Amino acid sequence: MSDPRIIWNVLLRRELLVSLRRRSEIANPLFFFLIVCALFPLGLGPSPALLAGMAPGILWIVALLAVLMASDGLFRSDYDDGTLEQVLLSPVPLYVTSLVKVLAHWLLSGLPLTLLSPLLAMMLQMPPQGIPALLASLALGTLVLSFIAAIGAALTVGLKRGGVLLSLLVLPLFVPALIFGSAAVQRAVLGMDSSAPLALLGAMAIMFVLVAPLAIAGALRVSHDQ
């Protein structure tokens, strides 16, 4: 076994390379985020007061759905071309490879969503003082959501029609992240201190980053063991 750091870099580099080679896969969740956020004023009416009040909730719910959409085929392409089988056969623990896979996926989906969110906040008339909290809550929140969605993606990797099923499995588990995330932004918008919900979100992020790969590894083994 050679130096683990090199192994980690090669594994991470491969995941980033595969995603970067398919630009559209990175851009699609961002466009989804943009378009769906634009739907709300069309549906609810453009009045700034109304939109400003709902902006934190809208931004967080749409970001959540974007993460869900981006996570659907997370393991499927590796499952179809046989590379996932090699990962299962590898002496490198499946916990580590799963962790690398989801982190790389978050870097190219959750993080860009977070960086795009201030633009949409303005579009939804959200007061600017809420933007720092929005960035912080989405950065931590998308991390939590990506790891939860990855568990669902691993459970449904072997199934042909995973999409709708994936949302059924993971949306209930998104509830705490949504509650703390949008609350943090709402408080910041009202000028109140939002460190409590952000701290809770941070704690959840640490927990899921450490624990979710165990469930992902178990789920990937199940889908291959038939």
Place this chain on the structure above:
Amino acid sequence: MWAWFHKWSSPRWFYQLSGTLLPWLAVISLAALIVGVAWGLMFVPPDYKQGNSFRIIYIHVPAAAVAMAGYLLMATAGAISLIWRIKLADMVLKCAAPIGAALTFLALVTGAIWGKPTWGTWWVWDARITSVLVLFFLYIGIIALYEAFDNKEAAGRASAILALVGAVNIPIIYWSVEWWYSLHQPASISFTGESSIHPQMLRPLLLTITGFYCFFGWVLLLKVRNEILHRERSTRWVRDLILSR
């Protein structure tokens, strides 16, 4: 110790054991339910604040409590089937899911009906009812995942993992919903406040809760026994059992 554990997990041994347990569970659950409901409906005076609609508590609270316990039982059975590959635990997981989902549905329906006379709306975004709603979604997720697999053994193991992930998240979900509820609604009206009901009126509740727990056990055993017969159909003891019927 291992022999005992192994014996306990053999479907045949469990089939015989459950055979003796079934009548007791059935009798206790029916008795407890009938007496508890009659007592709660007819003999207990109405609540001074909510009037007679509070009587729904005698079925709403047990349904929610047993539904939650059912999920934790499912997660435990899932863990056992994943770690020790015991078929019986996999069957318990598969059979408990629909019962739990039905009880969660009951808790939601009775909660909604209770909300109408008390707060004028069919759906109250109360902390406990919202948590039960999320629990209902968790159950639906388990059942949907189980049905999605053709290979039933993989289905059992995948559902076991989801049940464990769900069970770990339930405290977080329940606590975050409580936090969310206190954020938007100072606890003026809420189911959680029913402890304001006179203790003397809560006595029938103990009976109906016992009744619901035994009822859950009764239906679970019935379903698991069917599952055992199905999965062990090519064994000798099932053949003798069938032909001797």
Place this chain on the structure above:
Amino acid sequence: MPPLLDIQGLSYARDHRDLARDLSFQLEAGDILRVEGPNGSGKTTLLRILAGLYTNYEGELRYRGESLRGRGRLAMRSESHFLGHQSALKLSLTPLENLNWLAALNGQSVGLDAVENALAKVGLKGYEDVPCRQLSAGQQRRVTLARLFLVSAGLWLLDEPFTALDRQAVAELEGWIGEFAASGGAVVLTTHHALGQLQGLRSLTLGGS
């Protein structure tokens, strides 16, 4: 010294159909075991069981004396290659990137020259940086086979390795398998292709019981 692979009383089934009952065999360095049998007789499943992918079996399987359900599996994983039906390649990546990743998966970091040698061995010298999507099916299969020479292993588990290979590549692969067995490696493979007289070749027939 315990045998490389010691299989005792292996029985397994798929979809309630018994594929093997009480199967026992050993595998030593230098052996080439060809698994034969009609389609659906459980050849692929046997390889997946040996590789540790499929665990729904009864029987005692040992790799160098350690049980495959325990420590033996990890030891075997770092000392063996499993080639399945699929290419195990990312078509958007180049052979260099794919092989680098596969080596890292095996817990080894390999230099550029090791990759070049492996590709040269399978006759793909100079194709290091051509995205696999632009290679022909036969060439892609060669990149998959290059992995066998990139990271040294004591055991090859090959599932239908001759599929999608032209006649010249088939002859080459046959030679490589012979060379590998002669140098002390062990091979378990399934194929419909009539293998020539390879030294150390034995066959195991499944199904039809």
Place this chain on the structure above:
Amino acid sequence: MYFETVAELLAMDGHGPYVWAAYGITFATLVWLVAQPLVAKRRQLRELRGFLRRTEGA
């Protein structure tokens, strides 16, 4: 008995419909929960007998 007459029991000072609706739905669901495995068992026994006769006969 808190209520004097059956009519009073049914009306429950106006909350009757809600209380009885809730209990009615609960009763129906619990009956279905018990009936379903019992019916399934009878059908399963018939299927298993057929299965056994086929495998026994073969």
